[in-house]
Amino acid sequence: MRALLVLLLALAPAPTPAALGEGAGKVFLTPEEALKLAFPECEIERRTEYLSEAEELRIESLARVELAGRVVRPYVARKHGELVGTAYFDAHRVRTKNEVLLLVIGPDERLKRVEVLSFAEPLEYLPRANFYAQFSGQRLDDELDLKHAIRGVAGASLSANAAAAAARRALAVQHVLAERATAVPGASAAVR
Amino acid sequence: MRLDLNKMEPMWPASLLAVALLAPQELPARVERRLSAMGTWLELEVRAADRPAALVASEAAVRAIEAVEARLSTWREDSELARLNRAPVGSALLLSPELAADLARAQGFWRASEGAFDPGLGALVAAWGLRSGGREPSSVELEAARAVGGFAAFELDGRRAVRRHASAAIEEGGFGKGVGLDAALSALRTAGVIEARLDFGGQLATLGAPCTCALADPRARARPVLELSFPTGSLATSGNSEHGILVAGERRGHLLDPRSGAPAEDFGSLSVWAADATAADCLSKLYVLGPDGALRWQAAHPEVELIVLVPKGQRLVARATSGWRGRLRALVPELELSFAEERTARAPEPQPAPADR
Numbered sequence: 001m002r003a004l005l006v007l008l009l010a011l012a013p014a015p016t017p018a019a020l021g022e023g024a025g026k027v028f029l030t031p032e033e034a035l036k037l038a039f040p041e042c043e044i045e046r047r048t049e050y051l052s053e054a055e056e057l058r059i060e061s062l063a064r065v066e067l068a069g070r071v072v073r074p075y076v077a078r079k080h081g082e083l084v085g086t087a088y089f090d091a092h093r094v095r096t097k098n099e100v101l102l103l104v105i106g107p108d109e110r111l112k113r114v115e116v117l118s119f120a121e122p123l124e125y126l127p128r129a130n131f132y133a134q135f136s137g138q139r140l141d142d143e144l145d146l147k148h149a150i151r152g153v154a155g156a157s158l159s160a161n162a163a164a165a166a167a168r169r170a171l172a173v174q175h176v177l178a179e180r181a182t183a184v185p186g187a188s189a190a191v192r
Numbered sequence: 193m194r195l196d197l198n199k200m201e202p203m204w205p206a207s208l209l210a211v212a213l214l215a216p217q218e219l220p221a222r223v224e225r226r227l228s229a230m231g232t233w234l235e236l237e238v239r240a241a242d243r244p245a246a247l248v249a250s251e252a253a254v255r256a257i258e259a260v261e262a263r264l265s266t267w268r269e270d271s272e273l274a275r276l277n278r279a280p281v282g283s284a285l286l287l288s289p290e291l292a293a294d295l296a297r298a299q300g301f302w303r304a305s306e307g308a309f310d311p312g313l314g315a316l317v318a319a320w321g322l323r324s325g326g327r328e329p330s331s332v333e334l335e336a337a338r339a340v341g342g343f344a345a346f347e348l349d350g351r352r353a354v355r356r357h358a359s360a361a362i363e364e365g366g367f368g369k370g371v372g373l374d375a376a377l378s379a380l381r382t383a384g385v386i387e388a389r390l391d392f393g394g395q396l397a398t399l400g401a402p403c404t405c406a407l408a409d410p411r412a413r414a415r416p417v418l419e420l421s422f423p424t425g426s427l428a429t430s431g432n433s434e435h436g437i438l439v440a441g442e443r444r445g446h447l448l449d450p451r452s453g454a455p456a457e458d459f460g461s462l463s464v465w466a467a468d469a470t471a472a473d474c475l476s477k478l479y480v481l482g483p484d485g486a487l488r489w490q491a492a493h494p495e496v497e498l499i500v501l502v503p504k505g506q507r508l509v510a511r512a513t514s515g516w517r518g519r520l521r522a523l524v525p526e527l528e529l530s531f532a533e534e535r536t537a538r539a540p541e542p543q544p545a546p547a548d549r
């Protein structure tokens with residue numbers, strides 16, 4: 001399964017408009033637009049987190065997908081000082097072209113939003129509606145997996161796999177950063 | 193209120209004219225979004241005066257649907273409907289005005305359909321294991337689930353709700369998408385949106401512009417077979433081709449017939465147009481009546497319009513109610529289209545199939 005997912009820019013910084021438009025597919029929103037819509041009236045801090053090798057392995061173990069590197073960039077949104085949520089951009093290859101997703105995770109480490117920012121493959125490769133039935137409100141556990149609660153969809157299995165992997169990856173990163181903040185008070189506190 | 197599709201002037205020429213009269217720089221901005229919501233996929237296309245306005249309006253629609261999800265989703269324990277489903281038997285629960293309104297509407301369609309649409313199928317859904325891949329209930333289990341009484345096991349009186357059976361549970365799956373779409377359309381209107389089109393897990397709704405789409409072959413969901421257009425309102429389709437459960441190695445439909453407690457007989461698909469999305473969503477469950485039963489029901493309820501698609505060997509029979517006259521186009525040669533009143537088959541000249549919606 002891993003061979004199917006050639007990750008290009010997992011949990012990358014906000015993709016540039018040029019990157020979003022790669023392959024002349026569909027560009028729905030710019031990253032800036034998506035962040036503003038997901039976190040209205042919030043202060044959004046772009047953080048850069050450097051993962052240790054142990055953290056990288058822990059994330060890959062939790063997510064059961066590979067990370068592209070040890071640098072991750074959460075966008076942490078606060079309103080009046082209160083954490084509203086954390087966003088990740090996940091750019092990955094679906095078949096031969098890129099998809100960029102915005103994944104928003106709430107303070108309770110549950111997935112709040114999955115939004116397609118761009119999809120360079122033909123739109124019929126997007127997963128069908130019922131694939132997303134278990135995304136909303138999911139935490140990272142064994143259920144967030146194509147073989148369990150999140151099922152694959154015939155005809156759109158590549159994008160379904162990619163979206164599920166992106167969700168697991170973002171939730172795992174968020175979980176490990178939260179663990180770090182707990183272990184070392186003051187460190188990565190922005191994601192708690 | 194009946195919106196007679198047949199008597200309405202086609203809107204698309206006017207829309208084209210309006211576009212033609214606008215200079216390019218005056219064209220309204222269009223925003224398209226695709227995101228997960230309420231356990232399914234939401235596609236929005238919103239036109240407004242400029243892109244910032246379209247973005248803000250689209251987000252208002254998304255937030256409206258998220259609010260409906262927070263209220264109705266029984267996939268999460270903290271929703272108001274989930275709390276009602278856990279309420280002690282016999283104790284009155286004070287509902288929010290919003291949930292009370294949702295349930296009152298669902299109750300109206302439950303009564304109008306004489307129970308063919310029943311949002312209170314939680315006990316049967318559990319018995320058949322619909323949320324866990326499917327299972328064959330024993331006859332004892334099935335009778336116990338039927339004995340719960342469906343929606344009749346809830347007493348609703350304004351904002352007061354009483355649960356009358358320990359296994360009584362309301363499933364939002366039969367009406368939640370419709371409620372979400374109506375909330376989204378309301379938010380878009382409030383935001384001053386000129387035109388919008390929404391596809392919420394396959395249920396369509398349109399605002400200010402006609403919607404043209406294609407119905408899928410019930411035997412092969414990726415194959416469009418019948419193009420249709422409607423000027424306003426919402427279209428919902430029920431069928432067993434996309435969902436289903438495996439029970440003892442046999443594929444069964446996911447649509448339960450409240451009258452028998454068993455999966456409804458699979459006949460193809462039923463598409464229902466109604467002026468609002470909640471009505472279309474609820475009434476698409478008339479699928480359980482079968483094609484003839486659904487069409488008979490519509491004869492007494494002309495405020496909605498139906499299309500049934502029934503595979504017959506190599507052929508595909510489409511039967512539509514009168515409001516669809518002039519609004520349908522066969523996309524495949526084996527489609528036999530007739531209108532419910534005349535019951536005479538006529539096959540329009542096949543047309544090249546456009547891309548599926």
